[in-house]
């Protein structure tokens with residue numbers, strides 16, 4: 749999946765990038781503040797990373813990344 753699409757979906761769910769935003773990965777924090785996602789800065793994000801992101805952001809509504 750494209751990074752831009754994943755980021756847009758996370759943003760819509762209320763997730764925000766942690767700042768400062770540096771290094772090879774971007775850290776995202778969920779709305780409740782207890783869950784994290786680490787996303788590599790690739791244009792295309794592998795299914796494995798997408799799956800881990802969905803699992804990691806456990807407080808989001810099921811099916812948010814349909």
Ligand SMILES: [Zn+2]
Pocket residue numbers: 778779780781782783805806807808
């Ligand atoms: Zn959470």
